């Protein structure tokens with residue numbers, strides 16, 4: 410590690426806290442050393458976000474610092490894991506201390522909220538990209554998987570669907586106003602960590618929606634060997650998304666847009682969502698049911714059925 414690299418990590422990315430699960434050895438040595446508590450297992454996920462591919466060029470660094478972490482926290486949420494440790498690698502064209510300071514501020518504002526410890530870092534020269542390796546803890550043998558959905562299960566989503574996709578359109582044409590709910594959903598997504606933990610003992614399957622509801626629910630269906638029908642009128646969408654669908658004359662648009670970072674999960678047939686401990690029923694909506702017949706179908710208000718098998722194309726079957 411060069412001196413400048415070490416000083417960057419020390420200056421911007423060393424925060425010590427006794428909350429959560431502090432590392433035995435953290436940033437500053439060749440490796441971090443971690444104690445995994447007894448009766449816990451590690452949930453581990455890695456993600457790279459590249460400027461111009463996963464986020465817009467010249468993104469606000471503070472919001473970007475929050476978002477790259479939120480996206481990774483969303484994967485822990487989908488497994489029901491408690492966030493514990495994270496490492497961060499930043500590739501950037503040149504050392505920009507103002508950028509790093511803002512990015513670090515956003516990153517730690519969210520990390521501290523979840524008592525997440527940064528345990529390692531790396532900086533390299535090149536086109537702007539950020540790689541995060543996140544680790545969470547699960548009680549031994551308890552986890553949410555994509556593969557447990559059963560015929561008859563109820564299908565739920567959290568939040569509203571399509572807002573981040575519309576936010577991306579607005580942000581791509583220069584929108585930055587976070588009081589606009591769509592722009593906020595895209596630039597500053599909420600990761601559903603509490604919801605994931607609450608579902609840990611009860612949901613039969615779970616995934617976070619990163620590539621679009623139809624693509625991600627199809628992952629559950631495929632892994633579980635089942636199909637599903639969704640009721641279009643039940644899909645939670647905001648008025649602005651509803652209006653956008655009218656403007657482009659595509660009612661199915663919200664199923665195919667990415668970046669929602671909401672959870673899609675299944676509960677056993679007779680389980681009542683309002684009876685679950687710690688869950689706020691108004692943040693989740695039942696949208697359909699798991700069925701034996703393979704495939705994902707949407708029942709439209711006129712009674713027609715649409716088959717949605719991929720994230721970004723759809724066709725009518727009646």
Ligand SMILES: [Mg+2]
Pocket residue numbers: 483484487616617619
């Ligand atoms: Mg995921």
